[in-house]
Amino acid sequence: TQTGSEVRVLCLHVPTNLSVSDLDVLIEARRITICHAGNGTVYLDGDLERGVVPDESTWTYDEDGLWLYLRKMNLELLRKSNEHGEMWWPKLFVHHGGIAWDDFDKDYSDLPHEILARHRRIEAxxxxxxxxxxxxxxxxxxxxxxxxxxxxxxxxxxxxxxxxxxxxxxxxxxxxxxxxxxxxxxxxxxxxxxxxxxxxx
Incomplete structure (x- = not known):
């Protein structure tokens, strides 16, 4: 799922019977890699469709699996501050197929106050x-x-x-x-x- 500023990903290929120390998770601005720290088994690896802020991105691992919380770089918002639909990721990785997001599914509530006010004005x-x-x-x-x-x-x-x-x-x-x-x-x-x-x- 995603909001205006964050993408949340449940990594289904990561086994749920591991410990946190078994996982090696690398979050880069344009790439995500998840593998087993011991045997090197790669669970997830790919180039991101859009950029993220690594220092503000994190992950968790529990009985439900491994979750990624990726902070969007939102360069599109800087270029077109009045076009908030541009910040919506059409897909996670460049090799994925696009997703037809319905406008009602889009959550812009976590945008900065000034941008959110502008967004609401434009929508009105x-x-x-x-x-x-x-x-x-x-x-x-x-x-x-x-x-x-x-x-x-x-x-x-x-x-x-x-x-x-x-x-x-x-x-x-x-x-x-x-x-x-x-x-x-x-x-x-x-x-x-x-x-x-x-x-x-």
Whole structure:
């Protein structure tokens, strides 16, 4: 698991029947090595995907196994202080496959106060912008629906004027899918003739 500043790793390949003195754990800025201090058996070894701070990283060993507590170097945060998602490790070692972390799984509560405040402000701004975008989409959809209702009503009126009978636009579209196109063409033709008459006068 991980937080904004730490990665916690349970090393499953390390036997649980050893003593602490049997283990040789080396935590470097970009590499982790765990082996048996006596016979040299390697339990874990690999290059880290991101850097850690060795002096602030530690490990414990008990009946549950060996746990690593790795303090993130968080160089990504220094480069992009407003992009906190960048500090989230996609994987532990470079040879591992990536993990699709859900945003709800991410814990930023251990960030420094100033950075956490900035993070919360940015998240609030993004949420506000998202609400504005949704409101704009709702308005556009409402306007589109209103236009469609007008077109359907016009289609029904034109049919009634031509035939003397009234039918729903649903039935008209089933009988003649191009009926609405005919109605628009007639409107455009009427406007064109009206414009020509104005020019002639």
């Amino acid at each position: 701004e993004r949420e506000h912008q998202s609400q504005l975008d949704q409101a704009e989409r709702n308005v556009r959809e409402a306007l589109t629906e209103r236009d469609e209702c007008r077109k359907r009503a016009r289609q029904e009126r034109l049919h009634e004027l031509r035939t003397g009978s009234r039918k729903s636009w649903v039935y008209l579209n089933r009988e003649n899918p191009n009926e609405s196109e005919i109605g628009r063409y007639r409107e455009e033709e009427a406007k064109r003739k009206s414009n020509q008459a104005l020019i002639a006068t």
